[in-house]
Amino acid sequence: MVFDSLRRRFAEELDSPLRVVAQKLAHGMSSGAHRALRKGSGIEFAGHRPYTPGDDLRHLDRHALLRHGRLLIREFHTDTERAIHLLADASSSMSHRGLDPLRPSKAERALLLAAALGFAGSGAGDRVGFSMVGGGEPSFAPPRAGREALERTISALELHDQRLRGTSASVPTPRSSNRAVLTASEITQRWLRTLDHLGARLPRGTVLFVLSDFLDWNPLLTDALVRICTRGRTVRALQVLTRDEVSFPFEGALRLVDPETGQEVETEAGAVRAQYQERLDALTRGVSGQLGAHGGLLFRHVTDEPIDSALYPLAWGVVR
């Protein structure tokens, strides 16, 4: 019965147009205003700071003055529109559906989440931008406000989604000429170019949503990502994985091939399962730690989980 329920849910996600599902998800979210990066005259208390001449005396904390004898100014968040930028990983590794072909691939799930965030942000009056790594030439659409900008972003996402439809990560063979096998260095360079580009172009206060499996991640890329977390910009990353990538359910002798790099590994599943999971967790912890130190967040989402469980942490930065 549980399997039937999941099957219906996944079928609905896969069979409906991307924008329909994304809109449905976005409507399910409360479309409140974002907190502005700057503190101002809002109503939500943001903290104290020492008084400096010229400050509005209406914000002087009289209770603190009477209690501590210090002049402290009460600060409040300012509600305002801000830019959000969606960075989706469309590389070959994201086409992996796991052992269950019924479930969406990591890329499909990532594009759907990106579209939902786009709809939600646009509904709140935010500017929405879009970038994609892999799946062809790197694309970049700067954050823009308005319906046309949202339509451009959603159309780009739908285009990639249509390309991914029905495909699954497969073992690269010499005959599969349409699939470019990249080296780890090339992948890193591709990511670096994109991240540096975003670091240079994204406006102040932008919230960058990164949707990737982070499996090809390395300290260079983490540093590049962290560099974006300046000028009031925030990075919220979602590590999208399939269940087999998390639990490594294989048994016996295996020959595993990385669909992106073509790297081949022969191993014994039972013997290396714990070691693999440790490596994966270490990789995730590394990225999460660096991001956390710079105000960013990294969540993990498995494609067999409900999509809501990924959307809300991304939007509000907490797990509901």
Add this chain to the structure above:
Amino acid sequence: MSFLAPLALLVGLLVVLPILAHSLRKGKTAPIAFPAAHLVPLMSSTAKKRSRPEDPLLLGLRSLLVLALALLAASPLVQCSRLSLGRTDGASVSAALIIDDSASMRARSAGDGSRLQAAVAAASELLRTAQPGDAFSIVLAGAPARVLTPSTSDLGSVRQALERVAATDRETDVAGALALARGLQSEALHKERPLILLSDLAVVDLDRLDLKGVVVPDAGLRGPLQNCALLQAKRGADAVRVEVACTTKEALQGRLLQLKDGKGEALGPPQPAQDGSVSLPYASAGAGQEPLRVVLSRPAQEPLDHIPDDDSCSVLETAAQLTVGVRADQNTAGMKTGARTVLQTGIDALERGVRVETLSLLPDQVEGLKDYAALFIDDPSGFTPEVRDALERWIRSGGVGVVLLGPSIRRAQLGSGFSPFLTGAVAWEPSPSRGTNPKIPGALGPLTTTWSEIGATHRITIDAQPDRTLLATWDDGRPLVIEQTLGRGLALAVTLPSSVDESDLALRPAFLELLDYAIAESSLRRGASATRVGERWFTTAESRVVGPSGETEVKHSAASENGESRSYVEPALAGAYQITDGQGTMLRYAMRHPQEHIRQSPEDVAGRGVTPQGFQLSRVGISREVALLVLILSFFELCVRVLRRPKSDAILEQTAAYGPPSPSQRPGRGDLQKTAS
């Protein structure tokens, strides 16, 4: 092992295919796309494992499967000692199994089963080689021959019928069984209709048996017989007379006869057994009431007795008084000291309690003889046709007739004869012999040696008499006493009269033994209390019969023209039977057939027309067993594959059950979007 299609063994060369496949698969395990492959540690031991052929157990099973298939295709035949049905062109057959369930089939070798068990086992082996479409019938050759199972292709019912075949004390009736089986086979539509005879062939007239075309497998049923049997025991006034028959003197060595009561306790001391009649002294106030048994004991080791079942028998009770008729001339056969004849005096001396009546003339109607159990005719001049007919009908109905021939035959009238006692020419001639051989007792009993030197100057000379048994002979081999069984009766002829003027025949103990034998036989026949095993006792349908093996089935004969059906009991075992019907309870006895327990089976039946089919070693197809092996191997191969399947395959199969969505079957989001726009 031989093969029907040896070339098909070449299929076995295909065994290289699984070996090749498993060898090629080493190191060529299907790759699995896994984006996080670079996070998975490499294990060098896995690569080493791949240098070996993959999954040796599966490889072994598959190789065996290929070899078994090759074997199956070649149709293997093994040479074994199993009996099997010979068939040409592979056509189905209709076989008639004739199983001898006579008393001689009870014989068993030391430590082995009986001949009957061997015959049933051989029949079972034949059934095991049966194929669909084969039909079997079972005919039992114990007298009277009977059909146990008519021809049927339901092998299950045939096997069940085989289980019902039990040992009996019947006489062998192979001729009747063959006739029955041939009748059954004549109705079969099969091309091959073998008659398979499973018998020891211990029959009187083996040479007369038509064994042409009969298959007589050598199933270990024949062999030398060493046995002593208690044929019957009859209670007299103060003794129990026991008839013992032995194959050889060695079989009799050291054996004792013991009379026992109904509780199994010994009555009196044991007596040494001897071949023939033995009297066991017995006197009891309750004589005639207490059931008695006689047991022929056997020393611990020797001699060997192949049929231990016939070493005991019930004692017959003869309560009814018999009437014996005597036709003798007082002038020639009378006693000098009285008005009685020698015959009357001898019968009275036996003290058997019989009533003796003198006949002045022999009646020419059988009704005139019906009251007599035995009839002694001394020195007749001949019988008219009417008398001969009356005598024969009377004897066939159970009478025992004894004729003592003498010089009166010279006064025989025209048209007279001595049938049914003798056939052919009869002459009263001077005797070159003085009597019987004093060292060789006759079949009548050991006392026949007392008939030596009986002073006979003349004797009756008769032609050779087929089908007659010599009970005593002159020392020159001529018959002195001969016997013939006619129907239920007995006809005895003595080649000397009872007259003491002609010889001392009537003055010797053997004469009393002769009289006693005749009267005892008449009491069994005319008394209607004892018959041979296998002979029917007609009774009522409501009768309840309890025999030696418990309750015995009351059978019903086929309805006659007027629709009447007679109920009867056919005793299969020797012993006492208690018959209870609406008129009360009566006791009857079934007696053993004498020759059935001592007759030797022929060593070889070759040349008697039997099918020269060597059943010792047969080529038996084992394709069915090999096919079963193939099935078992296939099942195990499947089990091993399922057990060895990786978990990932199991997950894939689980999802496949719901039909994984394919791009062609599922509308794309882009397509729907275009349609909507």
